Amino acid sequence: MRYASVVVDVPAKGTDKLFDYEIPNKFAGVIQPGMRVIVPFGSRKLTGFVVQLKNETDIDSVKPIHSLFDPEPVLNHELLELGAWLSETTLCYKITAFQAMLPAAMKTRYIKEIKPSSSAQLEDLPEEIRTAFEKGGPLSWEDLPSSLVAVVQKEIRNGNLQIDYRVEQKQKKRLVKYVKPLLPVRELEEQLQHLPARAHKQKEVIQFFIDHPNPILLTELTNSIQGASIAVKALIKKGILTEEQVEIYRDPYEHKQFPRTKPLPLTDEQKRAMEPILDKLNRHEHEVFLMYGVTGSGKTEIYLQAIEKVLNEGKEAIVLVPEISLTPQMVQRFKSRFGSQVAVLHSGLSSGEKFDEWRKIYRKEAKLVVGARSAIFAPFQNIGIIIIDEEHETSYKQEESPRYHARDVAIYRGKYHQCPVILGSATPTLESFARAQKGVYTLLTLKERVNRRPLPEVHIVDMREELRNGNRSMFSRTLFEKLTDRLKKGEQSVLLLNKRGYSSFVMCRNCGHVIGCPHCDISLTYHRHGEKLKCHYCQFETAMPSRCPECGSEHIRFFGTGTQRIEEELNRLIPEARVIRMDVDTTSRKGMHEKLLNAFGEKKADILLGTQMIAKGLDFPDVTLVGVLSADTMLHLPDFRSGEKTFQLLTQVSGRAGRHELPGEVVIQTYTPEHYSIQLASLHDFETFYRQEMKMRKSFAYPPYYFLILITVSHPNAIKAAEVTEKIGQYLKLHLSNEAQILGPVSSPIPKMKDRYRFQCMIKYKREKNLYKTLKLLFEHYEEDMSQTDLKLMIDLNPYTIL
Numbered sequence: 001m002r003y004a005s006v007v008v009d010v011p012a013k014g015t016d017k018l019f020d021y022e023i024p025n026k027f028a029g030v031i032q033p034g035m036r037v038i039v040p041f042g043s044r045k046l047t048g049f050v051v052q053l054k055n056e057t058d059i060d061s062v063k064p065i066h067s068l069f070d071p072e073p074v075l076n077h078e079l080l081e082l083g084a085w086l087s088e089t090t091l092c093y094k095i096t097a098f099q100a101m102l103p104a105a106m107k108t109r110y111i112k113e114i115k116p117s118s119s120a121q122l123e124d125l126p127e128e129i130r131t132a133f134e135k136g137g138p139l140s141w142e143d144l145p146s147s148l149v150a151v152v153q154k155e156i157r158n159g160n161l162q163i164d165y166r167v168e169q170k171q172k173k174r175l176v177k178y179v180k181p182l183l184p185v186r187e188l189e190e191q192l193q194h195l196p197a198r199a200h201k202q203k204e205v206i207q208f209f210i211d212h213p214n215p216i217l218l219t220e221l222t223n224s225i226q227g228a229s230i231a232v233k234a235l236i237k238k239g240i241l242t243e244e245q246v247e248i249y250r251d252p253y254e255h256k257q258f259p260r261t262k263p264l265p266l267t268d269e270q271k272r273a274m275e276p277i278l279d280k281l282n283r284h285e286h287e288v289f290l291m292y293g294v295t296g297s298g299k300t301e302i303y304l305q306a307i308e309k310v311l312n313e314g315k316e317a318i319v320l321v322p323e324i325s326l327t328p329q330m331v332q333r334f335k336s337r338f339g340s341q342v343a344v345l346h347s348g349l350s351s352g353e354k355f356d357e358w359r360k361i362y363r364k365e366a367k368l369v370v371g372a373r374s375a376i377f378a379p380f381q382n383i384g385i386i387i388i389d390e391e392h393e394t395s396y397k398q399e400e401s402p403r404y405h406a407r408d409v410a411i412y413r414g415k416y417h418q419c420p421v422i423l424g425s426a427t428p429t430l431e432s433f434a435r436a437q438k439g440v441y442t443l444l445t446l447k448e449r450v451n452r453r454p455l456p457e458v459h460i461v462d463m464r465e466e467l468r469n470g471n472r473s474m475f476s477r478t479l480f481e482k483l484t485d486r487l488k489k490g491e492q493s494v495l496l497l498n499k500r501g502y503s504s505f506v507m508c509r510n511c512g513h514v515i516g517c518p519h520c521d522i523s524l525t526y527h528r529h530g531e532k533l534k535c536h537y538c539q540f541e542t543a544m545p546s547r548c549p550e551c552g553s554e555h556i557r558f559f560g561t562g563t564q565r566i567e568e569e570l571n572r573l574i575p576e577a578r579v580i581r582m583d584v585d586t587t588s589r590k591g592m593h594e595k596l597l598n599a600f601g602e603k604k605a606d607i608l609l610g611t612q613m614i615a616k617g618l619d620f621p622d623v624t625l626v627g628v629l630s631a632d633t634m635l636h637l638p639d640f641r642s643g644e645k646t647f648q649l650l651t652q653v654s655g656r657a658g659r660h661e662l663p664g665e666v667v668i669q670t671y672t673p674e675h676y677s678i679q680l681a682s683l684h685d686f687e688t689f690y691r692q693e694m695k696m697r698k699s700f701a702y703p704p705y706y707f708l709i710l711i712t713v714s715h716p717n718a719i720k721a722a723e724v725t726e727k728i729g730q731y732l733k734l735h736l737s738n739e740a741q742i743l744g745p746v747s748s749p750i751p752k753m754k755d756r757y758r759f760q761c762m763i764k765y766k767r768e769k770n771l772y773k774t775l776k777l778l779f780e781h782y783e784e785d786m787s788q789t790d791l792k793l794m795i796d797l798n799p800y801t802i803l
């Protein structure tokens with residue numbers, strides 16, 4: 001093949017296409033699709049992905065590829081196609097899609113270097129530059145002392161200096177130095193005699209190698225012989241020792257032991273769920289399973305056994321879990337079963353660690369990846385199963401370009417590899433459950449906990465009653481009593497403070513009334529500026545009332561409190577209780593999350609107090625009480641999914657109690673005890689919740705009955721932002737069918753961010769034939785505006801947050 005079509009590293013409309021380059025003879029047969037190359041582009045050099053090879057090109061003056069950036073393809077055929085599909089369906093640039101599939105460490109860095117031009121003579125250059133060059137190699141533009149900038153610029157204009165663009169990978173492989181003797185022991189002993197007496201360090205090192213002739217890490221050697229490094233250098237010079245660089249992986253779990261576990265004999269219910277999966281595995285057929293199983297029903301054990309079968313057949317497996325640094329227990333279960341075959345990818349790792357885990361997968365040294373969202377792009381070639389645990393988690397949707405949902409990518413890859421995809425949850429999304437009802441997915445149900453352990457009993461406490469009875473504390477009497485009772489018995493409690501949604505909605509503390517939009521069935525958002533309440537779906541707004549419109553009470557205000565304050569109150573109320581607090585503040589340092597959980601697991605505390613991060617995945621045998629301090633906060637987010645999210649969170653956190661021998665109990669404190677999300681969560685009744693929520697979605701035309709698209713426009717000038725949004729609305733009305741509803745323009749829930757004003761437009765639709773084309777044209781229309789003025793346009797298909 002003579003030419004390569006390349007996608008270059010410039011995310012913009014003008015460059016979002018294939019550029020042809022000539023393959024120089026020296027690279028003939030070497031360059032393959034999926035490899036990154038360095039190509040001339042204008043006056044610069046850029047990296048780009050080779051997408052295809054061909055023998056013909058329409059370009060007249062085609063330039064040659066400059067060099068190879070990778071020795072091998074980094075994207076395989078499937079991933080190249082997947083990238084094209086992502087760019088189509090999420091409206092992102094091809095380069096953005098390709099880059100999203102690689103670990104951040106593999107992103108490229110462009111380094112500008114100043115060099116004498118080929119025509120220049122060093123002696124022509126001003127003194128200060130000459131001395132700078134003489135100190136060593138080319139000068140980096142970024143590190144150039146400011147005193148030299150003007151001179152350098154002048155010499156560039158004169159043609160004596162030039163700027164070279166060098167491309168580098170951000171992250172390096174980790175190399176370690178080994179030292180070993182070049183001579184056999186007998187000759188080492190001879191050398192020992194010849195060394196002068198004062199070279200006692202060198203003698204010591206030689207003696208060391210006489211005793212241990214094997215290669216040793218330089219750092220280990222200097223640990224056992226203080227100051228050995230100078231002696232080693234001298235001995236290398238003399239040809240007695242040699243050193244070599246060896247690449248090693250950074251292993252985040254290096255110091256951990258994972259005791260091996262064996263498959264457990266499955267319960268009858270587990271067996272029934274397992275059968276259809278095994279059947280598809282045996283037939284090598286694709287199928288999407290929705291595994292709906294209550295908390296503690298043994299879903300994970302099913303995943304483990306299905307994966308075992310896949311690995312035994314020499315195939316690979318992907319398991320996605322929500323932000324797994326948050327669930328160290330999950331990693332442990334996979335590592336314990338499959339040992340070193342497991343690669344782990346999540347945001348708690350350093351970029352170097354992620355890079356190394358990725359390369360283990362790439363080199364087929366790992367056969368199974370357990371990871372957060374982006375692990376769905378693992379460069380496997382023979383996938384046998386894909387599992388998405390807690391499929392309802394919103395973190396599976398990426399909130400920046402490419403705005404993909406891992407579930408969609410999983411199904412794409414499942415079809416490609418003809419393998420099953422399992423979506424598992426105790427609280428599936430309405431979208432998935434509806435698809436299972438329609439037979440698009442196959443439903444697998446686990447109704448009981450393993451060994452028929454009962455689900456915990458749930459008490460709902462009406463906090464309005466508490467206030468009426470003069471209790472102004474964050475703790476109801478019921479919760480307080482149960483906490484002290486657990487303390488007496490030496491059992492543990494988990495307290496959840498749901499921070500999401502705080503201080504955005506306005507609620508009456510006397511009657512629990514929350515002010516909502518009369519048109520959208522969504523709570524209004526409080527805006528401090530102008531003391532207003534606004535709806536972020538339509539334009540409705542109203543003044544902040546001073547009295548509750550329901551009961552007339554003055555106790556109406558926006559809502560808010562923090563974990564720290566609760567910890568203080570807890571210390572005051574039950575001073576003898578040992579509390580571990582887990583929130584963003586206490587877990588920001590690497591490894592803290594796990595440390596705190598381990599401490600709790602070792603019973604170094606009685607109460608684990610935390611935000612959402614403690615709600616899922618924990619399996620501690622002595623937890624017999626779960627308290628939810630305020631179930632309402634999320635319920636009133638300006639989001640049509642708020643009821644669903646509340647139901648999910650309450651169910652998940654309740655599921656932490658009574659998972660083993662001891663029975664569990666849950667206390668949910670709320671100002672709206674009558675809300676169906678709270679009532680049905682307390683009864684563990686997902687199916688009734690599903691039916692009720694579906695009715696609401698239908699009558700307000702929300703997913704899964706309709707699809708949504710969110711278009712957000714931002715600009716430093718509010719009028720400009722509003723105008724553009726208005727025009728977009730008109731354009732869409734013109735180009736989409738009458739069935740589509742276009743809502744807005746309206747200011748975004750966060751109307752101003754980083755000095756930019758934000759407006760949005762929402763599309764609700766069922767079927768739109770020209771949807772992608774219309775949106776693409778829309779985007780292209782504003783492309784010039786976006787590059788020249790400060791306009792930003794964001795199109796989110798199937799948004800999960802509307803902020």
Ligand SMILES: Nc1ncnc2c1ncn2[C@@H]1O[C@H](COP(=O)(O)OP(=O)(O)OP(=O)(O)O)[C@@H](O)[C@H]1O
Nearest residue numbers: 264265266267295296297298299300301450617655
């Ligand atoms: N067949 C089995 N026999 C005995 N114990 C089992 C079996 N399957 C699972 N278990 C145990 O039951 C507990 C709950 O199982 P598991 O964690 O797999 O459930 P889950 O459905 O994934 O839970 P959740 O969704 O709440 O995280 C675990 O401690 C697990 O080891």
Ligand SMILES: [Zn+2]
Nearest residue numbers: 508511548551
């Ligand atoms: Zn009221």
Ligand SMILES: [Zn+2]
Nearest residue numbers: 517520535538
């Ligand atoms: Zn509204």
